[in-house]
Amino acid sequence: MSPQPAVVLRRGDSGPAVADVCDRLIVTGDLASSWADRTAPRDTAVFDDEVERAVKSFQQRRGLIVDGVVGRSTYSVLDGARWSLGDRVLRFVPDHFLEGDDVGRLQARLVELGFTLGKVDGIHGPATDTALRSFQAAVGLTSDGILGPETLRAFDALRRSVTGGSANALREREHIRRGGFSLTGRTVVLDPGHGGSDPGVIGHGLVEAELALDLARRIEGRLTAHGVEVVFTRTGTSGGEEVDRAAFANSLDADLVLSIHSDHSAATAAHGVATFFYGHGDPGRQSPGAWSTIGEHFAELLLREVVARTGLIDCRSHPRTWPLLRRTRMPAVRLDVGYLSHPHDAEVLSDPQTRDRIAEGVVVALQRLYLGDADTARTGVLKLADLRRHIERARATGELGAPPPVMPRVAPPGTD
Ligand SMILES: [Zn+2]
Known part of the structure; x- marks a missing residue:
């Protein structure tokens, strides 16, 4: 670091410190380079009107108080202006923060x-x-x-x-990049809600924990057929807290977590299907908060596929900070399929064929997620075979190109 001037410099001052300030103002483009030619001996450099105008111009551009006086704060910003990224090694120095x-x-x-x-x-x-x-x-x-x-x-x-994007999105993109456009070789954690001593909600002869497990098994069969390694967070008889389920998914370094639930409401009119992803705050660039962009994308794809296949009402996708969504290091989405308190929803969900269609919707949504450009095949009831053809066609025409290069492997973050 350059020494900071012990005294404040203002119009009328002279000497080498003034010449030093003017050198920097020339570098920043606020002072004409011809100024230096006119002040050959540095000892006699004078802080004149032209220098004052240059200081004010610099202060204005940098959001400093525009007084034309070079005090401590103006000098430190002026001194830092000569550094471009890469000019020097940057690091944290506890007693003397680097500036520039x-x-x-x-x-x-x-x-x-x-x-x-x-x-x-x-x-x-x-x-x-x-x-x-x-x-x-x-x-x-x-x-x-x-x-x-x-x-x-x-x-x-x-x-x-x-x-x-966000740090989280960075990690998520890496998870998607890792395997290219294929489901094969991926690890998906299926989390049937509740279980053990906790049945979840009950209504119209349906028990949430049992329904979730049944759906998970149907999804498992289809995903396994696509070469996906499927891992359950619980068996038929066990349960477990969400934090433990999240830790389990993290320990597997899975590609994605899908949690399956149903809803219940005292308001008997409530019905429909909703999906949830991790997020809070404003997803806009100004204040990103925390937002899982991949989670949001998958939540929307999943919702669309399930709604299109079941006729259940679309209750939209929502950001939430539930432990399973927040503590997982990979994209995690929760599907709340139907209200067991609602007779129509319960009837739809009682049908094994509907459950199979939901399972197929999950697989298609996953395939669309990894396809990376969901909107080129927009219909909500695309069959898997159609989708495979779509992918093959896109590859053949070069629309998809080769899978993007693999990024450096993401290390597990410390604490969020
Ligand atoms: Zn539940």
Whole structure:
């Protein structure tokens, strides 16, 4: 770091410190380079009207108080303006935070990728350090908090493939990329709700825990036929807390978790099907909060397929922070299929053929998720065979191209 001026510089001052400030104002483009030619001996450099105008121009651009005076804050921003990202190695120095435009660029990129660090202020404080380490962990680098060539390359590589999103989305994209467009070789965790001593809701002769398990088994059969490894969070007789089910899915490093429930309402008119994904806050770029973009996408695909196949009312997709959705490190979606308190819903769900159609809807939704461009085959009742043909056709015409390159493997994050 350059020494900071001990005194405030303002119009009328002169000497080498003024020349130093003017050098930086020339670099930032606020002062004409011809100014330096006119002040050959640095000792005699004068803070004149032209310099004051340049200082004000710089202050205005940088959101500083526009007073034309070079105090501590203006000097520190001016000093940092000479650094571009990559000019020096950035790291957190506890007693002397690095400052500069390069730090600001680093912060902006971290924010763009959804890492939380407070504000982009060009000061490499503890929050920036934490965000940088989280980024490194997310892309499989040593989480040392040092922005050197390796981490810079990771940023550049990501810039070509990821814009916006969140840390969570970054991990989720990696999960999708890993296996290309195929279901084969993926691990899907099916979580039939409740179980054990907890039957869930009961209505019109249906027990939620039993229905969920039955649906899960039908889904399992179809997914297994597609080469998917299916793992259940519970057996016929066991139950378990959501946090334990989430930990179990994490321990498998599964590609996706689908939790299956039904609803019940004292309001007997309530009926329909809804899906839930992890999220809270504003999904917009300004304040991303936390939002599973892949989860949301799958929740919508799943809802559409199930509604189209069952005729159940569409109760939409919703962001929630339930433990199973929040604590899982892979996309997790919960399907609430029908209200057991509603006679029509219960009748529909009692039919084994409807249950088979729901299971097929799950598989098609998954296939669409990994296909990556759901909207090119929009119908809600596409058969699996149709979808396979669609994929083959897209591959043949080059519409799909080769699967995208595999990203560095995502390391498990520490705490969220
Ligand atoms: Zn339930």
